[in-house]
Amino acid sequence: MHFTGILIAICTFLIIGLFHPLVIKTEYYWGTKPWWIYLVLGIASVILALFVSDIVLSSLLGILGASFLWSIGELFAQRKRVEKGWFPKRQKEKK
Template sequence: MNWQSVLIGLASFVIIGIFHPVVIKAEYYFSKKIWPVFLLAGIVCVGAALCVRQYAVSAIVSVLGFTCWWSIKELFEQEKRVARGQFPKNPKRK
């Protein structure tokens, strides 16, 4: 049996599930200006995935990196959702 594929699928599900609230909180506290952090984290993760020899670990770290990059798009989308009133606006920011 090949459990690595199941592990990769489970890890992908968990990573994406964790990043949903991370993007919401990041936009709330830092605005979309935090996108370079997600860019750098994605570069580091994908670079690390290229260096890891174990297939499952490499795939999971790669999914983490690409999720960081996808989060950049979601930050900008989250800003629009806040403007439409779907999410609360941080009163401490202008």
């Protein structure tokens, strides 16, 4: 039996599940300013996936890179969801 596909599917599910709260927390604490970090990490992950010979690791790096890149759009969409009142807006701390 070959479990490679199932392993990749489970890891994909976990990566996507990780990015949902990551986008929400990023927008909550820093807004959309760190979008470029997602871009750099996404491009780096995709490029690294091209040079890794292990099929599972290469697949997971590609999935990770795609998730980082997809999250850039989600970060800006999250800002709109906050503006609509669907998610809480961070209150500025008073000194």
